Amino acid sequence: MKSTLHINDEHLRELEDEAIFIMREVAAQFEKKVILFSGGKDSIVLVHLAKKAFWPARMPFSLLHIDTGHNFEETLDFRNDLARELNVELLVRYVQDTINYGRVSEEKGINASRNKAQSVTLLDAIEELCIDVAVGGGRRDEEKARAKERFFSHRNEFGHWDPKNQRPELWNIFNGRKNVGEHFRVFPISNWTELDVWQYILNEKINLPSLYYSHRRPIFKRNDVYLAWAPFMQLKPTEEVFEADVRCRTIGDITCTGVSFSDANTLEEVISEIAATRVTERGGRYDDMRSEAAMEDRKKVGYF
Amino acid sequence: MKNSSGNSNKSLLRFTTAGSVDDGKSTLIGRLLYDSKSIFEDQMDHIRESSKRLGREEVDLSLLTDGLRAEREQGITIDVAYRYFATPARKFIIADTPGHIQYTRNMVTGASTANLAVILIDARKGVVEQTVRHTYISSLLRINHIIFCVNKMDMVGFDETRFLTIRTELEQLVRKLGIEDAHYIPISAKYGDNVVDPSINMNWYSGITFLRLIETIDIKQDYLNSAARFPVQTIVLPQSAEYHDYRGYAGRVAGGSFRTGDEITVLPSLLKSKIHGITVFEKSIDRATTGESVTLTLEDQIDISRGDLITGDGEMPLAGQDIRMMLCWFNEKPLHPGARYLLRNNTHESACVIKAINYRMNIETLGKETSVDGLKMNDIANISIKTSRPIFYDPYMKNRITGSVIIIDEVTNETMAAGMLDSE
Numbered sequence: 001m002k003s004t005l006h007i008n009d010e011h012l013r014e015l016e017d018e019a020i021f022i023m024r025e026v027a028a029q030f031e032k033k034v035i036l037f038s039g040g041k042d043s044i045v046l047v048h049l050a051k052k053a054f055w056p057a058r059m060p061f062s063l064l065h066i067d068t069g070h071n072f073e074e075t076l077d078f079r080n081d082l083a084r085e086l087n088v089e090l091l092v093r094y095v096q097d098t099i100n101y102g103r104v105s106e107e108k109g110i111n112a113s114r115n116k117a118q119s120v121t122l123l124d125a126i127e128e129l130c131i132d133v134a135v136g137g138g139r140r141d142e143e144k145a146r147a148k149e150r151f152f153s154h155r156n157e158f159g160h161w162d163p164k165n166q167r168p169e170l171w172n173i174f175n176g177r178k179n180v181g182e183h184f185r186v187f188p189i190s191n192w193t194e195l196d197v198w199q200y201i202l203n204e205k206i207n208l209p210s211l212y213y214s215h216r217r218p219i220f221k222r223n224d225v226y227l228a229w230a231p232f233m234q235l236k237p238t239e240e241v242f243e244a245d246v247r248c249r250t251i252g253d254i255t256c257t258g259v260s261f262s263d264a265n266t267l268e269e270v271i272s273e274i275a276a277t278r279v280t281e282r283g284g285r286y287d288d289m290r291s292e293a294a295m296e297d298r299k300k301v302g303y304f
Numbered sequence: 305m306k307n308s309s310g311n312s313n314k315s316l317l318r319f320t321t322a323g324s325v326d327d328g329k330s331t332l333i334g335r336l337l338y339d340s341k342s343i344f345e346d347q348m349d350h351i352r353e354s355s356k357r358l359g360r361e362e363v364d365l366s367l368l369t370d371g372l373r374a375e376r377e378q379g380i381t382i383d384v385a386y387r388y389f390a391t392p393a394r395k396f397i398i399a400d401t402p403g404h405i406q407y408t409r410n411m412v413t414g415a416s417t418a419n420l421a422v423i424l425i426d427a428r429k430g431v432v433e434q435t436v437r438h439t440y441i442s443s444l445l446r447i448n449h450i451i452f453c454v455n456k457m458d459m460v461g462f463d464e465t466r467f468l469t470i471r472t473e474l475e476q477l478v479r480k481l482g483i484e485d486a487h488y489i490p491i492s493a494k495y496g497d498n499v500v501d502p503s504i505n506m507n508w509y510s511g512i513t514f515l516r517l518i519e520t521i522d523i524k525q526d527y528l529n530s531a532a533r534f535p536v537q538t539i540v541l542p543q544s545a546e547y548h549d550y551r552g553y554a555g556r557v558a559g560g561s562f563r564t565g566d567e568i569t570v571l572p573s574l575l576k577s578k579i580h581g582i583t584v585f586e587k588s589i590d591r592a593t594t595g596e597s598v599t600l601t602l603e604d605q606i607d608i609s610r611g612d613l614i615t616g617d618g619e620m621p622l623a624g625q626d627i628r629m630m631l632c633w634f635n636e637k638p639l640h641p642g643a644r645y646l647l648r649n650n651t652h653e654s655a656c657v658i659k660a661i662n663y664r665m666n667i668e669t670l671g672k673e674t675s676v677d678g679l680k681m682n683d684i685a686n687i688s689i690k691t692s693r694p695i696f697y698d699p700y701m702k703n704r705i706t707g708s709v710i711i712i713d714e715v716t717n718e719t720m721a722a723g724m725l726d727s728e
Contacts, residue, residue: 015706017596024537030364034616052585056540057542058542170413170416170719170722171708172417175712177717191388193390195390291385
């Protein structure tokens with residue numbers, strides 16, 4: 001089954017040229033540079049682009065993982081291996097620590113998620129490590145608030161984003177100037193779509209965690225989304241855990257990562273499924289379903 | 305080896321749209337996304353729900369493109385929103401901008417990276433001030449291709465004469481502004497006539513549909529024949545045992561092409577050398593063309609740093625400190641002669657002082673207003689500046705990358721303006 005979309009993938013070269021250009025601007029304009037690494041495919045693609053942009057030199061970035069503690073084990077192994085292979089510094093900061101210090105309180109109840117708390121941990125890490133730029137894998141096609149995000153997105157001294165007062169971005173001139181205490185988020189793959197990312201992974205033969213392929217795991221259904229089950233998760237009386245062959249379309253915190261039924265064992269099969277699918281990838285993200293402007297609200301206060 | 309056109313935009317088309325709430329621009333985009341099956345079920349569900357909540361009678365496709373909360377509440381588009389869709393022929397990036405005069409800066413921003421502009425005209429109203437403004441901004445930013453969509457043909461009974469009258473008026477505007485390639489299509493975004501499928505209501509129109517046009521329009525020629533330019537972004541120094549003496553210059557080709565063995569000149573030092581190698585990651589290539597991000601190595605060890613410009617042996621860029629440009633002012637704080645700012649062109653920064661405002665464009669009448677003592681947000685004007693050291697550039701009309709600048713406030717670091725060098 002070959003998708004009818006994207007017979008042609010030549011546009012990927014231009015998207016890659018653009019992303020590499022952005023990576024190099026980041027290297028030139030900032031001091032303490034990290035790539036926000038979640039173990040998800042977008043951040044894996046970012047690392048690959050950074051590797052290409054500075055070859056044969058080592059990439060001038062550390063990897064920063066904000067660990068909610070609710071991980072898929074496979075993701076952590078993958079992360080550690082990648083950092084070792086590339087010989088880059090891996091920084092991990094834990095949401096649990098932020099909760100222990102009383103900087104944020106843990107959400108209670110059935111839908112408890114550490115998604116919001118993550119932003120506090122991230123901003124604390126940015127301050128602690130004097131990070132002036134965090135490169136992220138956000139894409140404008142993911143969600144409507146992201147559609148207006150700049151490549152170089154300014155954050156004030158509170159780490160906040162002001163969507164109504166963003167710096168205009170013209171041609172390929174990126175203004176990363178800032179005052180002390182402020183920082184930037186940079187999104188080199190802003191113009192990529194989900195399918196672009198997958199096709200690029202295929203073309204470049206990039207390794208992914210096994211979670212992206214079909215595997216058997218316990219899952220349950222909540223409000224039309226199938227979620228991976230983990231022992232610490234609270235279930236409603238009507239919710240039932242069962243095993244199924246699934247794959248993850250995005251990988252984030254386990255409490256809010258939707259899974260879809262799949263037999264796809266190869267990248268080609270995954271891509272065929274995605275090209276044929278009728279639901280956006282964030283449609284499976286429980287965190288976005290909380291309200292119409294859920295993403296916009298989280299982004300303003302420092303979310304990824 | 306890559307073909308002669310390089311990878312510039314063969315299968316990726318960036319276009320900009322500008323329009324106000326009621327001319328159907330968001331509906332057109334919604335229609336394109338919907339008919340090309342780029343809208344997913346969950347997005348459609350959201351739009352159905354939002355339409356109902358907002359009391360709209362039908363599913364409002366414009367809700368797809370109006371992203372931020374304020375926009376949804378007020379029913380306006382206040383920023384540039386980027387949208388993506390693909391057909392088997394091409395991938396498209398839409399820079400969707402508001403059309404009202406107080407958002408001129410957003411239109412300029414959206415137009416800066418576009419290869420094509422789509423301008424909507426309400427068939428009932430014909431050419432209005434806003435049409436003139438959008439067309440002018442497209443020509444100012446040197447978008448070579450414009451598609452005029454005469455929309456709401458359903459509201460004028462799909463009348464051919466009405467379309468031809470508007471078309472004649474548009475053709476005059478196109479001639480006046482010197483636009484190279486213009487197209488005119490009668491459409492109904494709401495009902496889909498001539499958007500993706502040919503209209504059954506307008507048999508008199510023998511041209512192709514909007515989608516077919518944007519799938520096939522040739523933009524390759526736009527990139528050929530410019531002089532070879534390579535602004536240096538960063539120096540690649542591995543300092544490893546394997547690459548002990550390696551010194552690479554990383555950047556993106558901003559004009560023409562470079563081949564291994566080419567003679568090059570580095571500005572501002574005027575030092576000369578030859579290209580030893582061109583690499584994209586581990587792969588060596590013979591030739592790098594406009595748009596490609598590569599790393600160059602040279603035959604000689606010469607001093608080159610970020611902000612320098614490597615040029616081929618063709619036409620040299622201009623060099624100077626006294627520079628004229630067309631400028632769009634972006635900030636609420638006004639511009640006055642005598643003020644000092646930072647100027648960035650490509651990867652190069654210098655200080656500059658505003659010497660004079662030569663004239664301000666009235667972008668509704670296209671008249672030039674002289675004796676202007678300051679510029680407000682959204683003003684477009686011709687100004688003269690002096691830079692603290694020489695800058696190297698091409699006229700914007702020859703090269704959109706090496707001919708463009710931004711002006712930055714040294715205290716707030718905000719981007720205050722965008723400038724097109726040596727243009728009128």
